[in-house]
Amino acid sequence: MSKEQLKAEAQAKTFLIVGGTKGIGAALAKALIANGAKVTIAGRSQGDETPADAEFIKYDASLLANGIEFAKSLKGRTFDTVVFTVGIITRATITRTPEDIEEDLAVSYLSRFVIANELIKAGVITGRKRIYIMGYPGEKIEPTSIDDINFDTAPYKQFPAHMNTVVFNEALVYELASRYPEYHVYGLNPGLIRTGIRDNVHGGDSSFLGKVIEGIIGLTNISAEQYVDRALLPLVLTPDIQDKTSICFSKKGVTLQPSSWTSKPENTRKAWEESQKLLSRGVKEAPVY
Numbered sequence: 355m356s357k358e359q360l361k362a363e364a365q366a367k368t369f370l371i372v373g374g375t376k377g378i379g380a381a382l383a384k385a386l387i388a389n390g391a392k393v394t395i396a397g398r399s400q401g402d403e404t405p406a407d408a409e410f411i412k413y414d415a416s417l418l419a420n421g422i423e424f425a426k427s428l429k430g431r432t433f434d435t436v437v438f439t440v441g442i443i444t445r446a447t448i449t450r451t452p453e454d455i456e457e458d459l460a461v462s463y464l465s466r467f468v469i470a471n472e473l474i475k476a477g478v479i480t481g482r483k484r485i486y487i488m489g490y491p492g493e494k495i496e497p498t499s500i501d502d503i504n505f506d507t508a509p510y511k512q513f514p515a516h517m518n519t520v521v522f523n524e525a526l527v528y529e530l531a532s533r534y535p536e537y538h539v540y541g542l543n544p545g546l547i548r549t550g551i552r553d554n555v556h557g558g559d560s561s562f563l564g565k566v567i568e569g570i571i572g573l574t575n576i577s578a579e580q581y582v583d584r585a586l587l588p589l590v591l592t593p594d595i596q597d598k599t600s601i602c603f604s605k606k607g608v609t610l611q612p613s614s615w616t617s618k619p620e621n622t623r624k625a626w627e628e629s630q631k632l633l634s635r636g637v638k639e640a641p642v643y
Contacts, residue, residue: 355588363591364389367482370433372396372469373415373440376403377549378488378586381578382437383408385587394433396424397440415440415465416451419637425472434481435590436473438466439488441519443551448510453636456504460636462519467526467629471643474534483537485530486590489523491541491602492610497521500624504632524602524616525625531600532619533626533643538595541602543610544581548572581605 355363364386374383375397383393383405395404396413404410413424444458451460466487473479497503498514503522505515527541548571550558559565576584585607595601602610615621626643634640 355592360587360591361389363593364391367391367435367591368433369393369590370396370428370436370473370478371408372413372436372438372466374404374408374437375399375410376401377439377551378544378547378578378581379437379439380404381582382439382586382590385579385582386590389587389591415461416457418453418455418460418464418468418633418640421465421468422472422637422641425469425476425478428473428478429476431478432480433473433478435484435486436470436479437486437488437590438470440465441488441551442553443516444512446512448505448515451636455632455636456510456515458515458519459504459522459632462516463522463526464629464632466523467643468633470526470530472641474537475641479537482596484590485537485539486542487523487527487539488542488544490520491524491527491543491616492604492613493520493543494613495521496613496615496621497625500621500628503628521613521615522625522629524613525622526629527602528600528612528616528619529622529626532622535599538599540589540595540599541610542586542589543602543604544578544586545605546571546575547578547581548575549578576605 371379371383373379374395380403386393387407394409396411398414400410414420441462449457495517497518502508503518527539531539548568604610
């Protein structure tokens, strides 16, 4: 799309970016605002990367109950597009939220599961009715144990735990599209990009290890801004995919085939069922989706 086409498509569009205070979410927000769209950002706190021209709503993704209340607070408002970029890679030793959910699972996946469903129930997503889920779809992975993704009995391992969120986010794309066919649901794989997602692993930019690792990633891969400019901004604005749903895209905006695990509907249904069980365990009087 040309710059003129992007600007024309952005006019009068309303975006909600969950996790847009820094990294890819913040870069997307800035690009959307520059092209005339209205943007609301939800996140734990504002930072130097958070666009000043975006509306900010404080939201802590570590608690599922917060996601329910956050979505309910938006009832009566409308957004034609919701983008989920919130996510972390948690620590080497298991960390559980006050709701007894493994932290990475709670923040990087279950928060999205809850908010997407609640926003749909509340009728907040209107017009184009688009939902974009940032993750790492298309990879050849499957859950460590579909019945124990919360590591209640299995030995916890940091990166397998994060890979659980990866495959469950991809399953969420396909299962949301199946359950709500009037909505347009897309998965996004930005590849390896320098962001704050690994701060719990190496200590962030304030640590020597963090500076080294993120510096190497920054030198050998595109930046968040480049990803937004080359692929993400056109993907969230183009009218060409309006009659499509249940599609995942690479960092170049190319369609990705489902992984072998998520290509089976029984697996995405099982992922949904397990998500509901964890929600019901963590939240008193949890809604049923």
